[in-house]
Amino acid sequence: MSSQPTIVIEARADTIGARLRSLWQYRAFLGFLSKEIVMRRARGTLLGFWWVLLRPLMPVVTLIFTFTSVKPVETSAGVPYSVFFLSGYITWRIFQSALNFLPRTMTWTQSIMRRAYFPRLLVPFAGLAPTLIEFVLLLVALAVVVASAWWHDGHLPLRVGWQMLGLVPAVIGALMFSLTVGMPTAVVALFFRDVRYAIRSFAGVFMFLTPVVYPVTFVPDQYRWAMYAFNPMAAIVELSRWALIGGQLNAGYLALSFATNIVLFVASVTFFLRAETLLGDQL
Amino acid sequence: MTPTRVSVRNVSKVFARHKATRVRGIATDGWPALRDLVHKTMRRTREHSRDGRDQLWALDHVSFDVAPGEIVGIIGRNGAGKSTLLKILARVLSPTAGCVTIHGRVVSMLELGIGFAPDLTVRQNIQIQGRLAGIPGKRVLASEERILELAGMSAFRDSPLRLCPSGSAVQLGFATMMGLGAEVVLADEVLAVGDAAFRKMCEEQVEAVGASGVSVLFVSHDMAAIRRICSRVIWIDRGRVVQIGSTDEVVEAYTTELLAGRLLAPLTGDALAASCRLLAARLLDENHAPVGALTITSPGYLDCLVRVSRPDVTALVDVELWLDEHHLFTATSPPMQAAQPTTFRTAVHIPGDFLNEQQYQARFRVRALGYHDAEGAPTITSEERLDFRVINVQREQSVWNEWTGTSKGFISPRLTWRLSRAQ
Numbered sequence: 034m035s036s037q038p039t040i041v042i043e044a045r046a047d048t049i050g051a052r053l054r055s056l057w058q059y060r061a062f063l064g065f066l067s068k069e070i071v072m073r074r075a076r077g078t079l080l081g082f083w084w085v086l087l088r089p090l091m092p093v094v095t096l097i098f099t100f101t102s103v104k105p106v107e108t109s110a111g112v113p114y115s116v117f118f119l120s121g122y123i124t125w126r127i128f129q130s131a132l133n134f135l136p137r138t139m140t141w142t143q144s145i146m147r148r149a150y151f152p153r154l155l156v157p158f159a160g161l162a163p164t165l166i167e168f169v170l171l172l173v174a175l176a177v178v179v180a181s182a183w184w185h186d187g188h189l190p191l192r193v194g195w196q197m198l199g200l201v202p203a204v205i206g207a208l209m210f211s212l213t214v215g216m217p218t219a220v221v222a223l224f225f226r227d228v229r230y231a232i233r234s235f236a237g238v239f240m241f242l243t244p245v246v247y248p249v250t251f252v253p254d255q256y257r258w259a260m261y262a263f264n265p266m267a268a269i270v271e272l273s274r275w276a277l278i279g280g281q282l283n284a285g286y287l288a289l290s291f292a293t294n295i296v297l298f299v300a301s302v303t304f305f306l307r308a309e310t311l312l313g314d315q316l
Numbered sequence: 317m318t319p320t321r322v323s324v325r326n327v328s329k330v331f332a333r334h335k336a337t338r339v340r341g342i343a344t345d346g347w348p349a350l351r352d353l354v355h356k357t358m359r360r361t362r363e364h365s366r367d368g369r370d371q372l373w374a375l376d377h378v379s380f381d382v383a384p385g386e387i388v389g390i391i392g393r394n395g396a397g398k399s400t401l402l403k404i405l406a407r408v409l410s411p412t413a414g415c416v417t418i419h420g421r422v423v424s425m426l427e428l429g430i431g432f433a434p435d436l437t438v439r440q441n442i443q444i445q446g447r448l449a450g451i452p453g454k455r456v457l458a459s460e461e462r463i464l465e466l467a468g469m470s471a472f473r474d475s476p477l478r479l480c481p482s483g484s485a486v487q488l489g490f491a492t493m494m495g496l497g498a499e500v501v502l503a504d505e506v507l508a509v510g511d512a513a514f515r516k517m518c519e520e521q522v523e524a525v526g527a528s529g530v531s532v533l534f535v536s537h538d539m540a541a542i543r544r545i546c547s548r549v550i551w552i553d554r555g556r557v558v559q560i561g562s563t564d565e566v567v568e569a570y571t572t573e574l575l576a577g578r579l580l581a582p583l584t585g586d587a588l589a590a591s592c593r594l595l596a597a598r599l600l601d602e603n604h605a606p607v608g609a610l611t612i613t614s615p616g617y618l619d620c621l622v623r624v625s626r627p628d629v630t631a632l633v634d635v636e637l638w639l640d641e642h643h644l645f646t647a648t649s650p651p652m653q654a655a656q657p658t659t660f661r662t663a664v665h666i667p668g669d670f671l672n673e674q675q676y677q678a679r680f681r682v683r684a685l686g687y688h689d690a691e692g693a694p695t696i697t698s699e700e701r702l703d704f705r706v707i708n709v710q711r712e713q714s715v716w717n718e719w720t721g722t723s724k725g726f727i728s729p730r731l732t733w734r735l736s737r738a739q
Contacts, residue, residue: 038450042407042416061447065433065440072435145433148426149448150407224350310410311353313403314331 052306056152063155066142067162070134073141074163089126089167093119093174096246106247112278115178116190118246123171124200124273125245127207128214128266130164132236135215136222136229139312146312153309154302157216161208168204175277192279199276202291206269210294213301220308243267248280261286265294320419321531322382322405322500327414329375329400329555374400376555377414382533384499387526389546389563390535391570393608394675394703397555398535402426402502405533420499420531423449425489425506434478438469438488441477445492459495466521467491487514494521501525503534512724519545537675539567539707571707574609592631592652595621595659597680597700602668609705610671612728618647618678618702619663627655630685631697635664638677639726651685669730671706678702 047055075082100106101114108117138160139146146153182190214232222228243266244252252260260267261283268283268290275282332352374397382388390398403409405416406424423445433441442463446456464470467487472480477488486506493501506518522532522545536542542549542563549566551558559566600617601607610616624631633649652660679701683694 038421040407040416040418040422042404042411042418044411044413044415058450059447061453062444065436065444065447069433069435147408149424151448220353221350224347224353307356308353311356313409 049303049306052152052154052309056154059151059155062151063159066145066155066159069145070138070141070159071163071166085163085166086170089130089171090174093122093171096122100246108248111186111188112190113178113182113186116175116182116278117248117274119171119175119178120277121245121270121274123168123175124203124207125240125243125266125270126171127164127168127204128211129236129240130167131161131208131211131215132218132232134163135160135211136218136232139219139223153312154305157212157219157305160215160219161211164208164211191277196279197276199272203269203273203276206272206291206294207266209298210265210269213294213297216301216305220305220312223312239264239266243270245270258286261290262293265290265297269294319383320381321384321386322419322533323417324381324401324405325379325415325417326377327375327379327401327404327411327416328373328377329397329404329409330412331372331374373555375404375411378552378555378557379414380550380557380560382500382531384531385526385529386548387522387532387546388534389542389549390533390552391537391539391542391549391567392552392558393574396552398552399426399504400555401552402504402533402535405500406502418500421449421451422500422502423493423496423498424502424504425493426502426504434485435476437474437476438464438467438480439473441488442492445489446496449496449498451496451498456496459497463488463491463495466495466517483514490518490521494525499530501530501532501534503532505535505537515541537705539571543567571609574607574705574707591626591629592622592624592682592684592697594633594680594682594698594700595623597678597702599678599702599704600663609707610666612671612673612706612708613668615668615670616666617663618666618680619661620680620700622652622660622662622682623657624652624654624660625657627653629653631660632683632685633662634679634681634683636679636681638679639674642726644676644726670727672725672728673706673708674726675703675705678704 071085074084097115097118100118106114108114135157138156142156142159146156179189179191218228218232240246242260243264244260249257249260249267249271268287271282272287274280332349378397378401390401392398400409402424403426404411405418406422406426408426433444436444439460442460443453443456446453461470464473467484467490469480469484469488469491472484477485480488490503490506493503501522503522519541522534526532526545526547534546546563548561549563550560551566551570559569597618597620598606599608599610600619601610602615602617604617604619607616618635620633620635622631622633630651630653632651635647635649637644637647647664649662649664652658652662654660679699681696681699683696
């Protein structure tokens, strides 16, 4: 007989370390959950998977049209607005889309959670799957816009170089902040459905408090610190823009933003892990 | 090999019953429930105090052991805590107190219904179940053929589960559970579905895996099945273990109690300050003694007390009989009216050889004649629901003389047949 694991189930919650170990044991399950969540989106819709394409592209087209043709926005020289906008929007969209999905993932996977044990923390992580798909699509959109600008203006609107690696911490930062906000929201959404609607409207408003559609120079100097201090997404969007098209980057603000981000993320994961064993009663 | 496979020690589970508050006219227990969750999350320990809050002790210091190869049946009334126990063993719920030790891998089938992942193929579903039990992918692949064969779904192996014939999700779930080679199997009312052939297959499989050293814990209301396959039975009532012992002994005691009506919940009158209200609803046997179950052959009564306190109100009782989501029939009482406030007793006769071996629900609804709500539906002044079982004590009494002891269908009336040779 092969080795038999011994499972001990006790009233007191497992240590955080034990929880993270079981997360690793069940890692293969992440793929299944991600797939389930992505499919869940498409189920019962007419356009099915095409929504993955449509949803992020609709605001892109609208916003680019508005701020180039209706009310043109000045950007740094040599960079067309569409490239400027997308260079920040791709990272912003991670946050916005995650806030759209994460509160719903718990309800989507409820029937699975009622039937079997697996670390519940996998659910919000798997909930990032549709967001990552959208991110890849937006990267493709960016490539298309860049290529057309290149062909039109005769020079490449991107800054090619090592700085582009800055996109990696920007994406990681955006994913972390998404989980930071998304995990407690997902828990609360099990009690109140309102959260799902509220958080989506909140994300829409929040975008205009973040330098996504406009350059950060639009914000008066004396208020800029507040934007960075209270909004970790501001520095993340700026970092992503700097990585792709260049410009100034305030290292101090960036460090502040990432520090807040990490502290909040740890707090959020801890809350989720503690709430995890209690969630069963609510499902 | 260890002498015990599953060891349950003093396991308790308390559900906090939150009082629903009304927020903008909508009743919700969201706020108190959420407050409770945040409170418990913030505190370092999750000890439970027996303070004044409204609590439901779904399990109250339950202890037992299961040896390898044992097939243990768990019986008890609805809401006795059987499913909660299985869910704790499967780690879907965490216990409030106590400790469970399981030596080996666990597969479970807790809630029936739509399949696990309807969009994935049959084979992927098997893989997922295996992963959840912690069985390596290679071993799952090795047992795949056997599982598909058991479920009778070899032809559907690569089609999504939702496109497979209805009922196949359950069959697949069961076959996976049996075929994966885990050491502990938890099954909640698996035998309640499927046709006779499927159930027979289930029972044979349970016996076969039991013989090979797998421990099976299963919850069922089907006493005939329990008697056939279990080596030991645990009877739980209101969260406590009433009796653990040999199958015949415990099942005997349980059915005796059920028939004696001692397991009935205390009758609660409806506190509606209405002109006509239901005071009590009971199930009586043919001698007018309150019982908790009827036998398939003997008649009984669905009996109720109705208080009519105004002379200008005429009360009627509708007794609806339900089986799961199916409304079988409605019987309406004669009108009740009196000059002085009066308590009426009215009962509808349920003939013997009429109901099937099933779990029924009788819904007693009192309404005042001539009163309607805005939509024109009669105003129900009070309502009571009464769950009761119809059981088959002796197999020979059954209208059906096949192996199963249980026939299919909502009712099983004794019908007459005529047989003659055609000219």
